[in-house]
Amino acid sequence: MTERFTVTYHVRSDAASIEARAQGIAVEQSVEMPLAAVDEPSVLTDIVGKVEGIGDLGNGLFSVRIGLALATIGTDPGQFLNMLFGNTSLQDDVTLRDCDVPARFDPGPGTSALRTRLGVPARAFTGSALKPQGLPAERLAGLAERFALGALDFIKDDHGLADQAYSPFAVRVPMIAASVARAVRSTGHLTRYIPSLTGDLEQMRAQARIARDHGLDCMMVAPMVAGFSAVRALARAFPEVTFFAHPSMGGAARIAPELLIGKLFPALGCGAVIFPVYGGRFGYSPETCRELAANARPALAVPAGGITLNRVPELLDFFGPDTMLLIGGSLLLARDRITEESAAFAHAVASHGNTGHGH
């Protein structure tokens, strides 16, 4: 028997049509041709998608489970995505809701590795972002140092920082790494700088080498921009690095974020996933955030996107300690008091567990 993995789609349909529609998806996502034209029996039994179940969710929405053959995806995560949703993404009555992630795709070093490296055994992590793009490298390095002097755990590049003329990667990253290292010597806290890798695989690999040569063991990628295969190749090439997945271009109303960010990004080897927090600038619900974070673990859950200091206790209660809170704009607004504001953020997180609020 062929080995299969199950994919769950949500389909808008009427009850009379759903069986045919489910079968249509099973064909579209496997052989993509009329079954009457398939003249090889083993393809019909082993390769064509199989409808495993249909559930009525009410209001004209159905949950359809389809078993796809593992043999169709091999070991390439790009092909995995192609088989999950390639053509069906073009049919707007269907969303991709969930799937089994084959064991061959496993996350790299995640929460527990980060706890060991930073010497943070139990509490949640803190982080901020270097912005705005358009600043020269020196200015970003100065900003990073001020964050780090507040003893934040992580300082990441804004996802808009790429390899632009005003701040080339090869100039920016060593400079920021050095300024964070200086702050670490001063605070004694092992703050990590997370540079953003961009471009094609070769460019990202060259950037990762620069970062590693400057002592960095955390890096950020945007899988929906970089491509699933490229991210997986990077994670394989740098097994000691924790890759933070940025959700840029992940705005697939058509792929559930619980799946895309929560399951698939870790499957590429990302040990940490950044996602929009409920109640911030983006419209994710608490339920989506909860399921996304649960799916992602043991990768580190990193809610972001409009978090303010006053939400720290609420969000730590909600997400628990295997979390990094990422606060960007709200810290930057402190301008001359960025170090003090960062220290207040670090303190709020560190003291949370001590006040009985924690999980």
Added chain:
Amino acid sequence: MTERFTVTYHVRSDAASIEARAQGIAVEQSVEMPLAAVDEPSVLTDIVGKVEGIGDLGNGLFSVRIGLALATIGTDPGQFLNMLFGNTSLQDDVTLRDCDVPARFDPGPGTSALRTRLGVPARAFTGSALKPQGLPAERLAGLAERFALGALDFIKDDHGLADQAYSPFAVRVPMIAASVARAVRSTGHLTRYIPSLTGDLEQMRAQARIARDHGLDCMMVAPMVAGFSAVRALARAFPEVTFFAHPSMGGAARIAPELLIGKLFPALGCGAVIFPVYGGRFGYSPETCRELAANARPALAVPAGGITLNRVPELLDFFGPDTMLLIGGSLLLARDRITEESAAFAHAVASHGNTGHGH
């Protein structure tokens, strides 16, 4: 003054909020932080996105034009996509409708190169697809030969064919190339085989080398799976190859297909773009298809997805001759008569211009 390119978003909003919402997008897609925290004047003038115009489309929908700084994207098409829609893709009141494509991104060899290579000066092109996945390479090669004996112009891999154990690229592609070459010697018609490249950039580049070494000058990629940067890197590395863009994972209800497939895929260096035809298995309208094809040219427009032979005259009238009609399943249903059915398809297209139907 900073050089800018214009991006058009469609935004659901009420009239009272649209100006603030437009400004919010301009910030999100540039510096992504409160402007009050930007303490560098040149960033405010040169880098922050600028709302250039707002139009009321009625029914609570607005067209918002935003000028983004060219300096933010450099020469990386992944970063271009990131700046166009990265974070805003996560906000479901906005779709990406259109943009200027900076001149640095240009398509590779397209329609006119294909006309020269195949000796097809004026008429539309014909094509079919090798399916189902799960067949061994020999069977796919046999199928290709039967298509080619019908004198089709192009025979492409199904986008489900990757580098699977049952038909590895390095075995399949030379075998199919040889069988098509055999048919070409018999028919005298310069049929092209288009293999599908998958995996990360290194894997795709290795596959492209194999294909080129077997005389192939047309190849297929899926930019939304492979990543924009990887496709551009491939197009640069193989400037003589016409890359056919497959729309897999392009089901961005949130990015207009006229833009994504029609403009952005050619900007990666793809000289031909495959897209769902109206009235087929996918829900694209005639208007979408018309604008998409117009945007794509001089790249070759390749409608596909449920075309049957009887639609050839209608579709050629609609799309004109700078088009390739791609018929897969419908030819495959002919089973033992695939060569004859392919020949009928080739004849229908070749004779279309002669009967006064053409544009």
